[in-house]
Amino acid sequence: MIDTDVLIVGAGPTGLFCAHQLGIIGLKCEIVDNLDKLGGQCIELYPDKPIYDIPAIPECTGEELTKNLIEQIKPFNFKSHLSDRVQEIKNENNKWIVKTLKGKEFLTPNIVIAGGVGSFEPRKFPTKNCEKFEGKSILYSIKDKNIFKDKKVVIFGGGDSALDWAIELSKNSKVTLVHRRDEFRGAPSSVEKIKELQNEKKIEVLTKYSIKDVTGNETLEGVEIKNEEGESKSIDTDYVLGFFGLIMQLGPILEWGLNIDKKTIPVNTENFETNKKGIFAIGDICTYPGKLKLILSGFHEGALAARGCFKYARPDEKYRFEFTTTSKTVKGRIGVKE
Secondary structure, three states: EEEEEEEEEEOOOOHHHHHHHHHHHHOOEEEEEOOOOOOOOHHHHOOOOOEOOEEEEOEEEEEHHHHHHHHHHHOOOOOEEOOOOEEEEEEOOEEEEEEEEEOEEEOOOOOEOOOOOEEEEOOOOOHHHHHHHEOOOOOOOOOHHHOOOOOOOEEEEEOHHHHHHHHHHHOEEEEEEEEEEEEEEEEOHHHHHHHHHHHHOOOEEEEEEEEEEEEEEOOOOEEEEEEEEOOOOEEOEEEEEEOOEEEOOHHHHOOOOOOOEEEEEEOOOOOOEEEOOEEEOOOEEEEEOOOOOHHHHHHHHHHHHHHHHHHHHOOOOOOOOOOOOOHHHHHHHHHOOO
């Protein structure tokens, strides 16, 4: 069993900054997220899209923001448990016993739910044959675009992610873009760029088609698509990418005895604690009068929740606020040498 001061559920920007604030005040934490990387929605949905409302940063991408937040918590050596999900919790002697889907157990006085809009995973192809290739040649997100160089790639989807990756991969790959409708839902500039690449024969676009099946035994060989009339077409390919958005749900959180209001968790605004002692909620998943779903609001919530955790993690100590600019103790925690 892993003993820690705080367990953070969710590794998006809000959860990462909360971890930073916990480190600043001298608390230990562990982070659990069902995605396979840190960054939450920022890194999964819009890694290359500009964000314009982070204080003192006129413009940055989701990937850049995540990278900087990860860098900020490095001095604390917090451990992340990715591709896992908190499944059940139980309170014993004013501490929470937390079990994950993979069988890990944590003992902690504090749980901070920073799960965005809940746990989420990509919508997958409905074809059963796709399962054996998923994670290898059938993908729903991209970690390393270099694996597609000089390869044949079929991309399904009509939103920003599908269009952006079709544009990017067309530079070094043979790309076919397939969408079940005539119209694309992405940014107008991306749609225009797709048309331009299509006219230049740098990309093939097939509309009003959806996936029918995939072919291949050990290795993916091709994909079959069909239109509304039932006519089929086969495409040879090395990779199939699906960008259909995410399925978002609260999942096991619904079983934790928390007050729930329209898929969000009501909290107080003193320290963002829920109706359960020692369980806090921050970011998009929490609600209160005047709530704004902004990353900067989540940072504020995370800072106050971290201080709320202190009284349960250190019940015999009095919390003393210290400025990072002047406190030798805090500077020591973040590795600043004077």
